[in-house]
Amino acid sequence: MPPTSETLTAERILAATEEVLRRHGPAKATVVDVARALGVSHGSVYRHFRTKAALREAVTKRWLDRTTELLAEIAGATDRDPEARLREWLAALFAAKRRKAGGDPELFATYSVLVGDAGEAVSAHIAELTGQLATIVRDGVQAGTFAVDDPQTAAHAVFQATARFHDPNYAKEWERPGVLGEFEALVDLLVRGLRA
Amino acid sequence: MPPTSETLTAERILAATEEVLRRHGPAKATVVDVARALGVSHGSVYRHFRTKAALREAVTKRWLDRTTELLAEIAGATDRDPEARLREWLAALFAAKRRKAGGDPELFATYSVLVGDAGEAVSAHIAELTGQLATIVRDGVQAGTFAVDDPQTAAHAVFQATARFHDPNYAKEWERPGVLGEFEALVDLLVRGLRA
Incomplete structure (x- = not known):
């Protein structure tokens, strides 16, 4: 996914997370991968989901x-x-x-x-x-x-x-x-x- | 199990196999372990069960x-x-x-x-x-x-x-x-x- 100026919503992060999981599998997918797919910093992702575990649970x-x-x-x-x-x-x-x-x-x-x-x-x-x-x-x-x-x-x-x-x-x-x-x-x- | 002069029956081999599986787990247990537990050669075990897979299926x-x-x-x-x-x-x-x-x-x-x-x-x-x-x-x-x-x-x-x-x-x-x-x-x- 290319960088975008759309507002970073929880739903967009979750959609990107699903795509990252699909590509890398559950063992390898990281928050950095998700942030990269969205063209944002991993800090921006962590503002919505405080831990990797919370992100996984939400998705x-x-x-x-x-x-x-x-x-x-x-x-x-x-x-x-x-x-x-x-x-x-x-x-x-x-x-x-x-x-x-x-x-x-x-x-x-x-x-x-x-x-x-x-x-x-x-x-x-x-x-x-x-x-x-x-x-x-x-x-x-x-x-x-x-x-x-x-x-x-x-x-x-x-x-x-x-x-x-x-x-x-x-x-x-x-x-x-x-x-x-x-x-x-x-x-x-x-x-x-x-x-x- | 110590060596013994009892007749080597299929049932004795299966009982020994169960004991070996209990001790070593399914990944590590071998026919040699079973033969050793019975005090016989692995050839004797193979006369009853022609392959390791057959022995596992039988047990x-x-x-x-x-x-x-x-x-x-x-x-x-x-x-x-x-x-x-x-x-x-x-x-x-x-x-x-x-x-x-x-x-x-x-x-x-x-x-x-x-x-x-x-x-x-x-x-x-x-x-x-x-x-x-x-x-x-x-x-x-x-x-x-x-x-x-x-x-x-x-x-x-x-x-x-x-x-x-x-x-x-x-x-x-x-x-x-x-x-x-x-x-x-x-x-x-x-x-x-x-x-x-």
């Missing part, structure tokens, strides 16, 4: 948030049937992960390493996703579609049960033949378990 | 088979209620994995590496476990407890859904507080999904 959070925002729309569509929303939400999560893993495998591998180090950002991300699922389950209970005592616990169980289709550890399974059939069978089983 | 299979045998008894107890057997089978699998991971973490880590290399032994192991689960589900369908179209597909879905509680990738989660409650909630959801 990881940004990456995770992209998925969360996509799914929030489905979770929030309260006018639609809860069972259909649950199926769509799970399918959208799986599709987003597959797209990330398949479309840019190097960046995906890089983020998988960062995610392993970003304990707090990841916990917050999982809590956010489970919260969205709980909203759908709760709507289902109110509509009489689902019958569970504790929507939050049920949502957590559904999230854990589908780990094979969203946990990056399983990414190499996502392009195997038959994987979509396996996903459907699992979702059917879970939806039956939630039903009244 | 991994032996380790995996210990779990399979334990669970086969529950799967085969056809006089007992299928739902209770399913719950017990899943709990026994989780307990066996926790015991292995917690009781001898170094050996567990070693086997986790070996399992990653032993593609065929692992596929056979998973097929065996899923087959046991399918037996229980099939018994449940016959008894009218469960209602699923295809017990094999449902068993596969149950196995995948519970990965968090048997896949070694998640071993560090198994001693967290609340993990048993999470396990119970997931099993409840799956059992409800299988029910008529």
Whole structure:
């Protein structure tokens, strides 16, 4: 990226950081690389992110948030049937992960390493996703579609049960033949378990 | 282990191999180490296992088979209620994995590496476990407890859904507080999904 006179925002630093990570990998990427890509001093970067760890955590959070925002729309569509929303939400999560893993495998591998180090950002991300699922389950209970005592616990169980289709550890399974059939069978089983 | 005049059996070689792996780790353990531990020539070991890879695959299979045998008894107890057997089978699998991971973490880590290399032994192991689960589900369908179209597909879905509680990738989660409650909630959801 050439030097530029645009205002140096946190978002511009994060975009540049992602590009540097893509190019150098998580082990080698430094704040100096990021500053150079932006044509600014590394001090300017440190004014936005006080440590390299903070910058990495922020870029990881940004990456995770992209998925969360996509799914929030489905979770929030309260006018639609809860069972259909649950199926769509799970399918959208799986599709987003597959797209990330398949479309840019190097960046995906890089983020998988960062995610392993970003304990707090990841916990917050999982809590956010489970919260969205709980909203759908709760709507289902109110509509009489689902019958569970504790929507939050049920949502957590559904999230854990589908780990094979969203946990990056399983990414190499996502392009195997038959994987979509396996996903459907699992979702059917879970939806039956939630039903009244 | 001192030299001994006992007959050199495959089982004795595998037991010695496990001990060598425990001591040296998967990267360093050699066939020469195994032969030395048994007080025999490495040629004697090669008469039973033609390559180092074959020896490693056999010792991994032996380790995996210990779990399979334990669970086969529950799967085969056809006089007992299928739902209770399913719950017990899943709990026994989780307990066996926790015991292995917690009781001898170094050996567990070693086997986790070996399992990653032993593609065929692992596929056979998973097929065996899923087959046991399918037996229980099939018994449940016959008894009218469960209602699923295809017990094999449902068993596969149950196995995948519970990965968090048997896949070694998640071993560090198994001693967290609340993990048993999470396990119970997931099993409840799956059992409800299988029910008529």
